Amino acid sequence: MVLILGSLELGMIYGLLALGIFITFRILNIPDLTCEGSFTLGLSLSAALTRVGHPFLGMIAGIIGGMAAGGVTGFLQTRCKIHPILAGILVMSGLYPINLLILGGSPNLAIMNSGTIFKYAGAFLGNEGAKIAVSLIFTGITTIALAMFFKTHTGLAIRATGDNEDMVRASSINADGMKAAALSIGNGVIALCGAVIAQYQNYADINSGAGTLVLGLASVIIGEVIIFRRDLTLSLIAAVVGSIVYRFIIALAMKLPFFDASYLKLVSAVIVAVALSIPAIKARARLARIKKEGGRYA
Amino acid sequence: MLDIQNVTKVFGKDTVNEHTALDDLSLHLDKGEFVTIVGSNGAGKSTLFNAICGTFFSDSGHISLDGADITYMPEHKRSKMIGRVFQDPMKGTSPNLTIEENIALAYARSKHGPLGFALNKRDLKIFRDALADFDMGLEDRMKTKVGLLSGGQRQVVTLLMCTVVPPKLLLLDEHTAALDPATSEKIMKITNDMIRKNNLTTLMITHNINSALKTGTRTIMMDSGSIILDISGEERDKMSLNELLDLYTRRSKKVFDNDRMLLGTE
Ligand SMILES: Nc1ncnc2c1ncn2[C@@H]1O[C@H](COP(=O)(O)OP(=O)(O)O)[C@@H](O)[C@H]1O
Ligand SMILES: [Mg+2]
Numbered sequence: 254m255v256l257i258l259g260s261l262e263l264g265m266i267y268g269l270l271a272l273g274i275f276i277t278f279r280i281l282n283i284p285d286l287t288c289e290g291s292f293t294l295g296l297s298l299s300a301a302l303t304r305v306g307h308p309f310l311g312m313i314a315g316i317i318g319g320m321a322a323g324g325v326t327g328f329l330q331t332r333c334k335i336h337p338i339l340a341g342i343l344v345m346s347g348l349y350p351i352n353l354l355i356l357g358g359s360p361n362l363a364i365m366n367s368g369t370i371f372k373y374a375g376a377f378l379g380n381e382g383a384k385i386a387v388s389l390i391f392t393g394i395t396t397i398a399l400a401m402f403f404k405t406h407t408g409l410a411i412r413a414t415g416d417n418e419d420m421v422r423a424s425s426i427n428a429d430g431m432k433a434a435a436l437s438i439g440n441g442v443i444a445l446c447g448a449v450i451a452q453y454q455n456y457a458d459i460n461s462g463a464g465t466l467v468l469g470l471a472s473v474i475i476g477e478v479i480i481f482r483r484d485l486t487l488s489l490i491a492a493v494v495g496s497i498v499y500r501f502i503i504a505l506a507m508k509l510p511f512f513d514a515s516y517l518k519l520v521s522a523v524i525v526a527v528a529l530s531i532p533a534i535k536a537r538a539r540l541a542r543i544k545k546e547g548g549r550y551a
Numbered sequence: 552m553l554d555i556q557n558v559t560k561v562f563g564k565d566t567v568n569e570h571t572a573l574d575d576l577s578l579h580l581d582k583g584e585f586v587t588i589v590g591s592n593g594a595g596k597s598t599l600f601n602a603i604c605g606t607f608f609s610d611s612g613h614i615s616l617d618g619a620d621i622t623y624m625p626e627h628k629r630s631k632m633i634g635r636v637f638q639d640p641m642k643g644t645s646p647n648l649t650i651e652e653n654i655a656l657a658y659a660r661s662k663h664g665p666l667g668f669a670l671n672k673r674d675l676k677i678f679r680d681a682l683a684d685f686d687m688g689l690e691d692r693m694k695t696k697v698g699l700l701s702g703g704q705r706q707v708v709t710l711l712m713c714t715v716v717p718p719k720l721l722l723l724d725e726h727t728a729a730l731d732p733a734t735s736e737k738i739m740k741i742t743n744d745m746i747r748k749n750n751l752t753t754l755m756i757t758h759n760i761n762s763a764l765k766t767g768t769r770t771i772m773m774d775s776g777s778i779i780l781d782i783s784g785e786e787r788d789k790m791s792l793n794e795l796l797d798l799y800t801r802r803s804k805k806v807f808d809n810d811r812m813l814l815g816t817e
Contacts, residue, residue, distance in 0.1 A: 407665045409656050413645040420643055423604065424657065424712075425631040 258381060260504045264497030265388040266449050267472065269395055271492040273443035274469030276399075279488070281415040281435050286341035286466055287326040288443045290348030291319040293462035295444025297355040300362045300457035308370045312391075312448045319444020320437045322348060327433025345462075353459055360459040369452035384453065391449050392493055395442060400486040402438075411435045412485070443469075464518050471521040472496035474528040552752045553580040553720055558602055558612030560776075572598040573609065574776035580720075585746055585753045587763040590773035591805075596756045599773070600722050603754075605629045617719050634713030636706065636726040643709030646698030650689060650708055653697050654678045657712035681711055685741050703734035707741060714745055721746065723755040739766070761792055770795075774803040 270292065277285040295315030302311035322344055329340035356362045374383035402408045414421045414431040421428040443465070451457045476495025480487055499521075506512050506520065560573040572595045580586060590596050602609050603616075605626035613622050621629050636643055644653050655669040655678070662674070675693065682690040685707050689700075697708055706726055713721060723742065727735035743766060746753050757763045763770050769783035772795075779802040782790060 401668075404668055404670065405666050406656070406663060406669045409648065409652055409669045413648060413653075413656055416645040416647045417642075420645060422626060423630060423635055423637075423642075425627055426656075427627045 256504050257501075258385065260500040261497060262384045262388045262453070264500035265392045265493065266446060266453060267468070267500065268392045268493030268496040269442055269446035269449065270465055270469045271472035271476065271496040272392075272395060272399060272489060273439040273441075273446065274466065275473050275489065275492040276435055276439035276442070278470060279415075279473060280412055281432060281439075283330075283337045283341075283436075284466065284470075285323075285326065285436060285439065286338065287322055287344045287436065287440050288341075288465050288469065289462040290345035290352070291322040291440040291444045291462075292447040292465045293352045293459060294318045294322055294348055294355075295447030296451040296457045296461050297352045297362075297447075297459075298444075299448035299451040300364050301355050301357065303364050303367045303369055303452055304362065306368065308368060308373070308452055311452070312370070312445065315444045315448030316441045319447075320441035322444070323437040323440025324433055326440070327429075327436040330436070331429035331432055349459070356457060356459060362457045363455065364451070364457070365455045367455075369455065371452055388449070388453070391445065395445065396489050396493060399438075399442070400489055403485050403489075407431070407434065464521070467518065467521045467525055468499075471524045472499045474525060475499050475502075478528075552582040552584070552617055553578070553603070553754075554613075554615045555579070555599075555603070556613045558609045558614060560598060560602060560607070560609045564610075572776050573602060575612070576777055577612075578771070578778060580752055580754070582752055583750050584769060585751075585767035586755070586769045586771060587767045588754060588756045588771050588773060589758075589760055589763045590756075591803075594773040595776040596773050597724055598776070600635065600724055600754070600756070603629075603720070603722065604633055604635060632719040633722060634718035634720070635722040636709050636713055636724065638725040638728045640702035640705040640709070640729060643712065644697045644705050647696060649694050649696055650682075650700075651675055651678055651693040653708055654712055654715060658715045678711070678715070681715065682707075684744075685711075687737075701734075703730050703738055706730065706738050710738075710742060710745060714749060714751065717749045717751060719752065721751045721753040723753065723757075725756050725758050728758050760795060764790060764792070764795065772799060772802075774799075774805075779803055 270288070273288060274285075277283050277288070295318060298314040298318050299308070299311035302308070302314055326340045326344045329335045329343060330337050333340075335343070353360070371383050371387055374387050377383075378386055403412060410421065410426045411431045411434060414426070414428050414435070418428055421431065447461065450461070472495040473492050474495065475498050476491035476493070477488075479494055479498060480491035503517060503520070506516075507514070555576060555578040558573050558576050559571065562568070562570045562572055574595075576595075576599065588596050588599075601607060603614060605621070605624060605628075608623060613620060615621060616629070616632055645656070648656070651670060655674060658674060658678070663669070663671075679690045679693060682693075687704060687707055689704060689707060692700075697705060700708070710726075726742070727738045730738060739762065742755075745751070753767070755767065757766075764787065769781070770787055771778050771782075772780035780795075780798055
């Protein structure tokens, strides 16, 4: 039971990460490494502000911080013409000392004794109830807000920018602006994920962001396998569902005697690598078939 | 309406590949004029469109549209006033967006602002009616992703996107060249109807010399970045295909050569 609830909660919260990665990777087609820094930025801001008695402000500051980080990456990519992956790495790297500063100069910060949103909600709903409810509310509201946003004109324009940038450039849409906006929104959501996690686990660590890109990608991909994406709203829901399923898979794997927590990154990496190579494998298979049949008639 | 004055564009300046794609070119279009452009491969026709759209800034010269100097206006600002259809049907639409989303992208911002919902019932009816006019059955497939459509269908969607809010200037760059002859003819007819209905000021590059003389109100011929022939009115009405090709050979001192050129009768 604890295992099921825990996986569900973590799955929902990390669903936010999956939503952010979905925006940058699936909509914009950019593997954006900013997320590793913006996740920790949200986490650090949330922990630091919770410690001084402002857990709500911590969430908001997390979102704003993440959006700013994504905005900087967007600026570097579009205005300074820096390679998208490098732009992300630069911001991620640059955020490290800032995050350390926010954490008060030490690599981790415990907030066991501070009032988190989970604790406030726990007063009404009980501990477990609060965890489920708070996770559900944050992820639910974010999913709905994003689904609505991507139906607005700007939302459509962002999707078109990832889809056919040439067309967007030739239309009256500012493609660079749309890219920066999408990176900003994606990283805002990812930082919110970090902010919620900090208060969920009562603890922030400077290295929490490492591997978040692959983790988010794995969730997005699992979601796509489960819910075949037909429209954007479904795709967003799929990302969250993928994240929840991913947590269950991990919880089960952890039961195996030889499985160590450090293997998780390998598992995620394998999932992502395999899933992303499927189109290439299919193409090879098709070629091989053509060759074989060609040989038969030669 | 459109005024191009002494525009020059040199690619690869000071390199071995230096190439003057537009050579001190001037052109004036009045409102409502429908000009067809012909010329051999590499004459600079598409480059002229790029200069008008702001894909790059020209090295010298001035361009103004509807009285405003747009020489240094960024591309995305100009494109509010200019509709452009390319030869490649893939270029003008977003494949993962549905037909209605693509059209809404072109339409809705002018109506509902950047954070307004892009699709509403009233707009969808406008799109559906406009598509129904084309008689290609697209009005019943509004929720289909554009990536699943044929080239001709995609060009129709692109044309509608360019004209759903009538632009000050419409640029068509061999927009039927990638289509089969029957579809090409159909799209050309749709194009004509659309231009006439909205009285659009239009520049159309075409590989079909015959249709260049028959459609529109004026024909210009380009070679090596310059306009070598500009005919309209009676002179144009009387001009035969052979006379036009003769003129080309005399003025450019070469034989007309365009690998997509069609001399065929329609
Ligand atoms: N971006 C560019 N960089 C370098 N050369 C270019 C570029 N665009 C066009 N050109 C050259 O300019 C000439 C005119 O091209 P274009 O306008 O596309 O011809 P067309 O009349 O066939 O449309 C060609 O020789 C082409 O190679
Ligand atoms: Mg061309």
